Amino acid sequence: MNAQTGAAARELSYAEAIREAMDIALATDERVVLMGEDIGVYGGAFQVTGNLVEKYGTDRVIDTPISELGGAGVAVGAAMTGLRPIFEFQFSDFATLAMEQIVNQAAKVRYMLGGAVSVPVVMRFPAGSGTGAAAQHSQSLEAWFGHVPGLKVVQPATPEDAKGLLLAALDDPDPVMIFEHKILYKMKGMVPEGHYTTPIGKAAVRREGTDLTIVSTSIMMHKALDAAQTLAEEGIDPEVIDLRTVRPMDRDTVLASVRKTGRLICVYEGVKTLGIGAEVSAMVAESDAFDFLDAPIIRLGGAESPIPYNPELEKAVVPQVPDILEAARSLAKGMI
């Protein structure tokens, strides 16, 4: 049983949880269609759509040609006129081809038209490194989207949130971008049955602690929790926050934690410079929580480099548990 929803929960993988959300949406709302490359009989490059085409047919689970700009634009136009498309990019890197439709159209149409329309489109972006697919198939570009008013941007870190945020996105009248981490697709976790939503714009405190705050996103949340366990054994008691939403960012949860701990690490996979951590850091540094800060704010982000192919190099360019430990220990040193 899920505490919040009262629904029975079972173990599902992150990919299965997303598929279940889409299944519920397709079953309950005729306006929902899935669009993307090879999401039909192939089941999606990461098997997220799986067998949904068998259940709902090719009219509702639509394989697009390899046309990211056009495909995203079709989804935007369809969303403006009565459908509720869920558009899958095969890899988030290919969003680079569709930024025009996402940023100039989806994000701005409502404003440019003075509120005359909404664009209820959901886009899904398999992101991140760790698959050995190299620089053009491993990027974490969520920070770009977080910079765009008109969009909402989420990054589920658990199967439960992957389902709940997708269902929340479908309830949302505005464009919601979902960054899913490829390495998480196979991760299992308890997922409530049936329909529920995870609120967009709300971070989750995954571990309470008093000594320092680790704000993490997506896969880094799991590394942060790992690190936290080791730190706890060393007598350091970290609070671990799962940011979950990049835009709008949950200021309250982050600031409350920093006011309590006085120390902040932000860990994220995207390139460090101008990445999520820059915003988290700046958000704290401009707030009243600044006065509670006892040490510099540490950002652990991706290296200033494309993602390499070689697996050892690939690991070296994104934050790992030892990096978090080192940062936490250096902050804690000042503590004692």
Place this chain on the structure above:
Amino acid sequence: MNAQTGAAARELSYAEAIREAMDIALATDERVVLMGEDIGVYGGAFQVTGNLVEKYGTDRVIDTPISELGGAGVAVGAAMTGLRPIFEFQFSDFATLAMEQIVNQAAKVRYMLGGAVSVPVVMRFPAGSGTGAAAQHSQSLEAWFGHVPGLKVVQPATPEDAKGLLLAALDDPDPVMIFEHKILYKMKGMVPEGHYTTPIGKAAVRREGTDLTIVSTSIMMHKALDAAQTLAEEGIDPEVIDLRTVRPMDRDTVLASVRKTGRLICVYEGVKTLGIGAEVSAMVAESDAFDFLDAPIIRLGGAESPIPYNPELEKAVVPQVPDILEAARSLAKGMI
């Protein structure tokens, strides 16, 4: 006479200074070609290329079809094979169509090939609001590019720098993105004659001061200097830094100033969240300069909104001199 270069200087507009840089490059390097929409007989949407096509012909000043992705890709391919293209986007907003070639190709090819090639392409982006051209023609997207390893990103604020940074970009073996502010095109300033370069990666201290640091970019530098004058009359002595380069950011200059003043405002036109100011703030907050901070770091960025058409609204969504004054005064309050 210019102090640094010894060359005679005359007053030129920012657009003229850029044109002069391109003229010098075309005259001295056969490999240089200009590419873009309506840069030939039309002279460019903002008359930056002007009459260069008459001087160098349509083989070197090449009007492209309205094909931003393809055009940028052609420039990338040409740069990999011996030319030195300067590619003009008609408005920086249209870069959304070409992110694939810029980010997946130009920025990464060298790394992906283990150093086997360089991509010496220069791209120019007329950016910013203030022309009444509304949401799809007024964006400031430089933060996106600053998030991309492999690119260098500059934002000249003066005619002298506009010329010097373009010539530096042409000397640079890697892709350089130049964000020019449309409203600055007509601004005049002293510009040295002949060939000189403004170093990429170096900020300029435009006004020395001791009480607070204002890091500004592009057109905001002028607003910051305006504000500084008023503040000085009020007995507040700000240091004004013109960031000039977004990537790689000049850490040293910014930190040195903050160590001196203990107070920081960052003012930029792009959307506040995940914009330049986030990086400046985080860069300071993670450094030893943190210990010198006497007050929270203030970011003044664009509103969380597309750029509106109505001219009053348009002004309201980007920082103005009174905003800087207010922020500076609030910081200074704690000072006394």
Place this chain on the structure above:
Amino acid sequence: MPDQEASGNSPYAVRTYEPARLIEALRKMHLIRRFEEGAEDSYMRGLIHGTMHLSIGQEASAVAACMSLTDDDKITSTHRGHGHCIAKGADLGRMFAEFFGKETGYCRGRGGSMHIADVDKGNLGANGIVGGGIPIAVGAALSAKRLGTGAVTVCFFGDGANNEGAFHEALNMAAVWTLPVIFVCENNKYGMSTSTERSTAVKNIAERAGAYSMPGETVDGNDFSAVCQAIDAAVKRARDGKGPSLIENLTYRWRGHSKSDRNRYRTKEEISDWQAKDPIVRMSRMLKDHGIIDDAGLAKIERDVAQTIEEAIAFAAGSPSPKIDEATRYVYTDEAAA
């Protein structure tokens, strides 16, 4: 022109539409022309800032392309979109109000000329991005097909837009999915300063229809009836579930690309040659020739239109501006949320 003979040589439009509708169409063409002139004039008088793209000379294309559409049918338009907007039934007061940046404008002053939309009448909006509306039109057609509304979408774009990747991707998908959409290329010979010869590897854009296995037709875009005929056939095809078509209306813009154009890429002669093919004059002549209107009727249209424009400008000029503290309203639907 198959049944010209059977109909005693009267043009398609005359055979097909009631006189009242034809007179209304002519009136709309006048409204467009005068709207553009009014905009130009307002610009001179400082009532408008920013840019504008006038469609004077292209009125037949816009009005004829919308003749057989209902309010349920959609259009997507372009930066040069005033004509399409008026053809689809927009209120001129709200259009001018938008142009003047007023709260009563179609976009509450947030969008301006390049974003005017009229969703209630099925106009999904002008677009500041060349080619930006083409995939959106295909999306609207997908909605119509999925939801079974029977609506069609007319997608306007220029000759310059046909070199955007979006054109290619969108036309291909529309064809593969047999969607009810009509692609209407208004070929006015130039994308800004760049002629189709210098930018486009085919002589006529309609030749590209073959690359999508859809019918393509090049039409005299200043001939109201010819455009009607081509569009109506394509609309029927779309409504019959037979998929998309590409129609190219050859036309010309009399004015520069925008206010900053110095017209250095074309000759005065070319401009005056095309002015001699004025679509409004030709439409008026056709209606007169077929006894549908007389000189008095024509004069009355002009008077009415002048008055409508005057009233619209007055409405717009007298309207309030948006409140500054609402500059960031309408970004999200649930404004409390974000």
Place this chain on the structure above:
Amino acid sequence: MPDQEASGNSPYAVRTYEPARLIEALRKMHLIRRFEEGAEDSYMRGLIHGTMHLSIGQEASAVAACMSLTDDDKITSTHRGHGHCIAKGADLGRMFAEFFGKETGYCRGRGGSMHIADVDKGNLGANGIVGGGIPIAVGAALSAKRLGTGAVTVCFFGDGANNEGAFHEALNMAAVWTLPVIFVCENNKYGMSTSTERSTAVKNIAERAGAYSMPGETVDGNDFSAVCQAIDAAVKRARDGKGPSLIENLTYRWRGHSKSDRNRYRTKEEISDWQAKDPIVRMSRMLKDHGIIDDAGLAKIERDVAQTIEEAIAFAAGSPSPKIDEATRYVYTDEAAA
């Protein structure tokens, strides 16, 4: 096929190329096949991580398309690029080394299978972005034309790529500017799981050449000689300053799209039908039929190739990995600068 008669019906390639070159071509086709098999095998043995896209079944297209190119001529390739790379003269040891993520690899282990390039031989690289190499090829052709090098560029891409906007924009520019580039579409019937029927509004991709006023030809891509003939004509045209061509090689990949493919979108029969059209078997037969090689010669090729592959894999396996602390080298040219 104009002069078939004059030449007593011997195929174009036999008429055109020295026996030694034809034998070398066959050898390259074997090298490609064995390279792919070696990669597959190495993957099973855990020497390779990440993804791979094998071109088994498509060898004729790659080798024939590069027959008349010199090292000054360029190619751009795709995610399915091993064949192109070998055809253009790459060293197999360095290719395997790249595959194994080694410092001795073409990309020093930073790029992997999807980014192998061989700039010295004119191979500007595979590409992980479908359609990503097409505009780059046009850029290379622009350089050649501007700098007067006389070089041509062969641009490989798949049937799936032809629906990308980049295809449209690039082909249009190449045609408008009359650039020396040959667009070679390797139509293997599927983009991943999506057949051309379900994704592409024309039957043959070459039909789209008309949209760019360039010659378009659909060729049996498993017929080495037919591909040579079409490409050589296009190369000549390009070198003569007459501009680009589009050639479509009909072929088939025997393996799945990548390692994760369950082949649910095509039948076993279809696969075996195409295996019966093995381009290597056909090439071998042609050379035997024309007395260019005998069974002993064929066997020797196979032996040599097996040994080359074995040595290449040994070289790669024995090579050092990149140093971890150099993970971020090669981002910028002047590494001190940034």
